[in-house]
Amino acid sequence: MYKFIEHVFGFLYPIFRKWGLGYNFASYLSLIFNIALLCLLAYFIYVVFRLVLVTVMVFIAKKTKTKFDDLLVTNKTAKYIAHLIPLLFIYKAVPVILNKYEYWEGVFGKLVGIYIVFLLLWIVRTIFNALKDYLKLKPRYSDKPIDSFIQVIMIVLWLVGITVIISRLFEINHTEILTTFGAVSALIILIFRDIIMGFVASVQVAINDMIRIGDWVTMDKFGADGDVIEINLTTVKVRNFDNTTTTIPTYSLSSDSFQNWRGMLNSDGRRIKRHILIKTSSIRFLEDAELSKLKSIHLISDYIDTRKKDIDAYNSSNSIDKSILINGRNLTNLGLFRKYITSYLRSHPALNQDMILMCRQLQSTSQGVPIEIYAFSRDKVWENYEYVMSDVFDHVFSSVKYFDLEVYELPSEKEYLK
Template sequence: MYKIIEKIFTFLYPIFRKWGLGSTFASYLSLVLNILVLCLISYLIYLVFRFVLVKVMAIIARNTKTRFDDILVANKTEKYIAHLIPLLFIYKAVPIILDRFEYWESVFGKLVGVYIVLLLLWIIRTIFSSLRDYLKLKPRYSDKPIDSFIQVIMIVFWLFGLTVIVSKIFDINQNELLTILGAVSAVIILVFRDTILGFVASVQVAINDMVRIGDWITMERYGADGDVIEINLATVKVRNFDNTTTTIPTYSLISDSFRNWRGMLNSDGRRIKRHVLIKTGSIRFLNDTELENLKKIELISAYIDTRKAEINKYNLAHNIDKSVPVNGRNMTNFGVFRKYITEYLHQHPGLNKEMIMLCRQLQATSQGIPLEIYAFSYDKRFENYEYIMADIFDHIIASVGYFDLEIYELPTEKSIASSGI
């Protein structure tokens, strides 16, 4: 192949000399024409190999059962390989074209060599990314930290690639370069420890898209709760909601846990998750008279009729003795209250009806039974979110008495005096 390339790019100069052109002018003219020919041939090689590789990979992907080749196609691996082949051709042709221009031969040869190394690293990255996506489809690897393994492997490849690039640019033997780096690495790590940690953290934060400027984050260890206003090599600045500024070491973002609220802000609602404690002693069965009174509440009128009919049908079918309320099936004031709150939530204009909406009973505690609201507000702005949540719980607290329920609270001096204790 080298002889073919040599024949292509060396025949012009002798022709120009035979035509009587000077040596310098013939050299420059042949150089310009050879560069044009090189660009044309390289582009044709690229088009041919891209067409062939894309077609071949598409055929293989369609006719094989494995999904790995489909993922390779999705990651455009064959297109990057198609870029590599004309680059190799250029790399072989540069010393021949620039044979009479030693300085430019060295410069362009190094630049093309560096580009080839970077392109090889990118092809390796797409292959490993495809392998990662493929393994994630396998149930046996679904709980494995595949991303971490791939990142470690790619770091090794990038370090090796960088040593190749440095040795190529400065004409240093790679083994000598590795020896020098090993000798000074201990000193570098000791002197620039914080800078290195910050740099590594900055790269990981950027690659994994952990934090962006403008994100609302919470990091309790540093007292940070606000918007990120600056990310640099050593620190991340957060403007808290009280207008104070907290400075967090960048490395802490990958070594410690923090909460990023971006997902909530980008979602369709902000979660409301709060409960009130209902006194256990206030929960009881309801009799017919009480049910008739509760039917006046419009939101649960139809529910009480339907539920009461179902319970009566069951009790009659099983000959239940209803002289004792605990026998058979019954309705409780707490159950009816939960249904009322559920209906109230569905009627509330500030809640997103397309997301989860629950009024649920949690595990009983020594202070009572928690009644929790789990829903999402349309408006995610802090002040409006707090208003919506307060409005819901204002209603819950005010309506508890209509169902003869009580909310638990610690005894006060007034309550103790009124009880006569």
């Protein structure tokens, strides 16, 4: 074919010369024709190989059970490989087709070589994207920061690709380029600071298993309170419970404090830790008549009998003067109330009885004495957890009056007007 073209333009050259166009016109026309013919052949090869590769890959994807080849089809890997084959043909054909045009041979050779490097990087990228999507389908890897590792690999490959392109474009040795990069390393570190810090943080996050996709995290500094939906090299995306999205720099996970609720979700219960304030003035000792009345409360009737016997025996053996209630040992309405709440919690079906469960008294304050409930709900789903906690405290608030206690609250307008 190439010899035929030479004969044709050898025949046409005298005609161009007669018309006054000369050798240069014939030469450029020959160059254009050669390039056009080369591009036409390359396009034909591309169409054929694209049809074959895509058809074969789709056929294989349908026949195999694995999802990886389906994801290769989705990411159009076969399409980009089909681009590569005609480019390799052009790269090999340029020295032959343009052997008499040394300048243009160099230009086209460099351009095609650079395009091949870019295309190879793009093919590798589609394969890694398919691999990322495939691993996320696996329960073992679905919560791992796969995006970060793939981005690191692609950054390294892009640096190698850029080095090859510069070497090819300016005909510089690879060693000289790397030496130059070393000389400007301080500038590179400044430019890629976030990427480098993000890479280090990603490694720490992965090794220490600090955070996974799907984790519920709270980070007040960035206003994040929700589920992690993406972890990549430079950012972590959190979908908050109000459906907004917060972006956190990856390196902040290793330098700042954040709260990961995964441990709670993987445990056997979600903690309930809340208190009520009892007026100090309403706390007092209980008399026998009051104890007899409180014995009608089922959850503490046995406790009152047992404790009253022990207290009466102690007071009697020590000849305690009970004409004044403060003398000797006594039951208090607050102590009995705490015992009742503990018994109530022990009988509540929604609370995990195998975990810590107690009703305790905290340090008194100017607003009263805090009585705190510390227990764990079996159901960890937010909505259900809130219902269980509300149900418990509905009962607690309703029970206070039976022990002649008062809950502290600020006076209302009506009380001021009395």
